[in-house]
Amino acid sequence: MGKDSYTVLIVPKKSSNVKRLHISGKLLKGLVGVFAFSVLASAYLLYDYVSVKSQVWQVKELLEENETQKGQLQAFSNKVSTLENQMVKLRKFDAKLRVITNLEQPKSMEPYVGVGGPDERKLLDYGQRRNVIVQQMHSDLDNLSVEAAVQEESFSELMEFLEDKKSMLASTPSVWPVRGWVTSNFGKRLSPFTGKYKNHDGMDVATRTGTPIVAPADGRVTYVGVESGYGKLLVIDHGYGLATRYGHNSKIFVKIGQKVKRGDKLAAVGSTGRSTGPHLHYEVRVNGVPVNPRNYILN
Incomplete structure (x- = not known):
């Protein structure tokens, strides 16, 4: 046998026959190399498996986090x-009040919120879209803050x-001082009496006799008779040159000089005087001149 050979003795437990296995040095070195390579390869594969599994979990967590953030962004949007x-509704309400009160309109907010054009976010990936959406929401909030002020x-x-x-x-x-037709x-x-056209200084509201008539505004009683x-x-x-008149009443519950508040009971509907049936003849006068009562009624 050469110097580079090794002998392996195999002694069976129940037999005296000893078997000899001769292995050359080169073969032994090769076997050791293969074993070492196998161990290293197994270790690498195990490490790579653990690393990939960890990355998969991280990706899964990131996906879940992204879904949560997408939901939060959508809710915030x-x-x-x-x-x-709501700001649009407030602006409309503000404009209506200013028409009623004859005040000038405030500065328009159109420069802050009037934007348009194609949605470029569709051309971006999710990460970029998220950044664009966040920036847009910050811009919208800034606009709302300015508009709210x-x-x-x-x-x-x-x-x-x-x-x-x-x-x-x-x-x-x-x-309305009374509800009816x-x-x-x-x-x-x-005119129901003469059959000729005549100026009617008020408005007639027909309803049942005895129906309460209420004050349409605060004031003071100046005539009862x-x-x-x-x-x-x-x-x-x-006051302010305004006066109201109520005709054909069946009963009057207030006295001259008495102060009344809007909604106070004044009289009861009747058909006294020149009348074809129970109704209220209602007039509004400005500085003594009859005007259309509907111009003042809001409800």
């Missing part, structure tokens, strides 16, 4: 959209005006 819609200033101006005009508004006959409006009409054509007549002075 919906809230911003809701706030924008302008709206707050506008409402403050309206509040100050309304406080100053509170007494005048309370003295404006803006509600309008049988004759203000203006020219065919019977007058030709009107029958039992009641007159209220509301």
